Amino acid sequence: MAEHPAPIDVGAILAEIRDGIRQRRANGLIDQANEPQLSDVDLKRLLAEVEATRVVSVHWPLHGETLPQKVIATLNKVVRRYLRWYINPIAEQQNAANDAIVRTLHGLVTTIDEQRAEIALLRARVVELERERQA
Numbered sequence: 001m002a003e004h005p006a007p008i009d010v011g012a013i014l015a016e017i018r019d020g021i022r023q024r025r026a027n028g029l030i031d032q033a034n035e036p037q038l039s040d041v042d043l044k045r046l047l048a049e050v051e052a053t054r055v056v057s058v059h060w061p062l063h064g065e066t067l068p069q070k071v072i073a074t075l076n077k078v079v080r081r082y083l084r085w086y087i088n089p090i091a092e093q094q095n096a097a098n099d100a101i102v103r104t105l106h107g108l109v110t111t112i113d114e115q116r117a118e119i120a121l122l123r124a125r126v127v128e129l130e131r132e133r134q135a
Helices: 010-027 029-033 040-052 067-134
Strands: none
Touching: 040 067
């Protein structure tokens, strides 16, 4: 015959969880643990920096001041034209990867914003429920 497990006391478990939350809140551990590492302003600034540098250009301007510099610049332009078939696909792949990364980062920032708003609503709801319970 199979033995039946002892019934779970859900009320006792919930009371234990509530007590743990109250203790953590009293010790200030809850707010410290949920504090974001980067502020919204820092996150948006970093995202703008990534956005500004996402395009890789293989067509840097080549200039020369003196005659030897102009000769070297001209030689570099010729070499660039002959290696375009090799360099341009690499730059296009890098630009595609950078674009995917930036889109992903935008999605993550949006998700973080939504989660922070949801956490704020849940915290407000917890406070409201605790007030109702105490009343």
